[in-house]
Amino acid sequence: MSHSLLNRPSPPTAARGRPGPLGRIARVSFRRRGLTVLGWLAALAVAVGLTSAFGADFEADYSVQGSESKRAQDLLGDRFPTQSGDTVDVVVRADGGVSAAKADVQSLLDELAAVPHVASVDDPYATPGGVSPDGNTLVAHLRLDVVNPVDMPIEDSERLLDIADDAENDQLEIALGGQSIAFAEQGEIGSEMIGVIAAALILLITFGSVVAAGLPILVALFGLAVSATLTGLIAAFVGVPDWATSVATMMGLGIGIDYVLLMVTRFREWRAAGLDTETATVATVDTAGRSVIVAGATVVVSMLGLFAMGLSYMRGVSVVTIVAVLVVMAASITLFPALLGYLGRHIDRLRIPLGRRRQVEVEPSGHVVPGRGWVRWSRLIDGHSVIATVVGLGLVAALAAPVLGLRFGFADAGNAQETTSSRQAYDLLAESFGDGANGPLLIAVDLTDGSQAALNRLGTELADTEGVAGVTPPQVNETGDAAVLTVFPETGPQDAATEDLVHSLRDDVVPAATAGTGIDAMVGGATAMSIDSTEDVAKRLPLLIAGVVLLSMLLLLVAFRSVVIPVTAAMMNLLSVGAAYGVVALVSEGGWAGQLIGIDTETPLPAFVPVLMFAILFGLSMDYEVFLVSRMRESWLRHKDNSRAIVSGLAGTGRVITAAAAIMIAVFAAFVPSPDVMLKVIGVGMAAAILIDATIIRMLLVPAVMHLFGRANWWLPDALDRRLPQLHIEGHPEMYLDRGPTPEESESRGELAPARV
Secondary structure (H helix, E strand, C coil): CCCCCCCCCCCCCCCCCCCCHHHHHHHHHHHCHHHHHHHHHHHHHHHHHHHHHHCCCCCCCCCCCCCHHHHHHHHHHHHCHHHHCCEEEEEEEECCCCCCCHHHHHHHHHHHHCCCCEEEECCCCCCCCCECCCCCEEEEEEEECCCCHHHCCHHHHHHHHHHHHHHCCCCEEEEEECHHHHHHHHCCCCHHHHHHHHHHHHHHHHHCEHHHHHHHHHHHHHHHHHHHHCHHHHHCCCCCCCCHHHHHHHHHHHHHHHHHHHHHHHHHHHHHCCCCHHHHHHHHHHHHHHHHHHHHHHHHHHHHHHHHHCCHHHHHHHHHHHHHHHHHHHHHHCHHHHHHHHHHHHCCCCECCCCCCCCCCECCCCCECCCHHHHHHHHHHHHCHHHHHHHHHHHHHHHHHHHHHCCECCCCHHHCCCCCHHHHHHHHHHHHHCHHHHCCEEEEEECCCCCHHHHHHHHHHHHCCCCEEEECCCEECCCCCEEEEEEEECCCCCCHHHHHHHHHHHHHHHHHHHCCCCCEEEEECHHHHHHHHHHHHHHHHHHHHHHHHHHHHHHHHHHHCCCHHHHHHHHHHHHHHHHHHHHHHHHHCCCHHHHHCCCCCCCCECCHHHHHHHHHHHHHHHHHHHHHHHHHHHHHHHHCCHHHHHHHHHHHHHHHHHHHHHHHHHHHHCCCCCCCHHHHHHHHHHHHHHHHHHHHHHHHHHHHHHHHHHHHHHCCCHHHHHHCCCCCCCCCHHHHCCCCCCHHHHHHHCCCCCCCC
16 A cells, blocks of 8 residues: 555654553563564463363263253163163165165174274164164164264264265165264364455455555464364363354454454554554554454453353353453454564555555544545435434344244254265155154153053053154163153154144153152153253343343443443344344245255254354444444544544444454355354354444444434433543544644543653
8 A cells, every 4th residue: 555645744753641551561562572472382382281281072061951851861871871872873775675685784783883982783673663664764773882972083983984885785775864973974164264265365455465464364363273272271171062163263263353454454544644663553552452452352241141041061162262352352462563563664565456545644633534435425324314224224124034933943964965874864764764753752761669560651651642653662771770762753853843742741741641650751862952952042042132231331331431322332233133143044944045055954043053143243243333433432532523423433444344344254154164054054144244233233323323313422421420430442542643632632531631752
């Protein structure tokens, strides 16, 4: 970029006053840049060492503590361990009937039984319901010695798949199903690298310089390397699901690049205003760095809201993501100024030819003049604020409308790609044994005070229940104090009728059948567990929303010293999240929108996904609000003109926010090609949310509504004004300019004008 300046002030040699804490940190990092870089390398080495010595594997418990499905799981685990482990379904279809292919089937099962972690194999010919009514299909169950599917090593699951592939021939069709098989088939697609490449292209277009574009990526990747290494150490103290690393990577990479993007932009502005490299670095961190800290704090507050859900795996996701955010925040205020010590003078080197770029213009006051296009857009909204508000609200409402049809539940193999073995096994089971074969219910029975007659009566009552396709004979453990019955619903695991059946069994059938018999029966199994989890999360969601919204509003109240701005920000963020939910609901329907991203069937949404999306999106939306309003407040304190503050703030940050949003969209969208339906939905939902938030919300609705409110935007009761701490989120930019603050500006800040050094 050319730095031909208009009315360029003489370069100051030092700030006219003492920088704040962040500015002082930046100065030390700049002057001791070698030690700072070595310190970060040492931190990475320590993280690697600690994780190697004390790290643990991923672990997640999706059961609901105190629920009936959890009690059933615990009973089976204690007294019926062969029924508590994960299972792999081996589905075989033979053209001439499975009885004629018994030798080949037995050879297949023997080979599968030799794979590590396969504890036992059911004999499908001797198991009731093991052979389909037409005699052409059978299902055998491999009982694993791992309870959680993620604990099954991928290489062992892949070995099972290879054995099945080798055993197939013209007469035998073989497919393996189960969650451990689905995990093995998901594989890796390098989503992180796709996001980095896309972000690099966007930064090159934004800055036109390889050096300026490379700094945000370098800082974000280094911070991500440290935080990702610490994940194993965190797993030693709290249960962390395997997909938590993907979420933390999305957040760490996205906001790390965004935060440094904001500061690179501000650094170039300070350089254009005439500051030397060191002073420009200190000024950047002392002004834009404050916005980064507040923005990062809102993300942390949002992620802390996940603790209110009372779910162990959510706590793990929260901690891993918070660590990623804190590390990139630390890198932004220490590693970034250190790198500027090496590269700051060359910030615009290695320029790429992207056409004619706008020359930087500087006002006589030393402030950079915003781009003319953004100024025109800001003034257009100023002149048509009512129309802009109506149009913005209409667009958000239209996008949010599909959320009314959103269906909660857990996706299963029926939603996987048709080319996968798990999907093929699902379809074969449904076709040959009925839809309910893919979602059996396990009835765990405590026989301590019961009898065989009571157990048989329970089985009869279950079989006679409407909606039940069949019930296997009771299996009693060796000690005779526990039994398990398998109930096959007539409908699939995602069908609403299956959920109704679970409630009917729990509320009516089982209590009536066991009354006065001394036995205790509980409805469990994967399907019942997913129903319990969905209902539990939905019940806790209001706690999350209320807690995150209130804490974020309190943080913004202190940061901007205004009552109206936090309320407006909260309402706008809720609109943004609602629109994102609408997009997710639309693609989950499996229609034209879903097919664009590889969702071919109607797919329920796990209830924890909207919870996770809310926590992440609310925090990220607050980021853009902080970027935007901090520049508005800076102008408001200079001129006390609301309209001018909104126009200049929007014009001054529009380019940064759109570029930052484009990077976030690219990072999130990189997860859309994932074969994991959950990651696919999270990726598209959050990419859509950022697009909506950065365009309709931040660039249209927020400034339009603030124009309507007028000077009330900056109102704060005197009682609060006296008690709230002064954060000065906008910093003290006048300290670094030749023009000192006016008496009115100093008075508005409640401080004396800084003296010249």
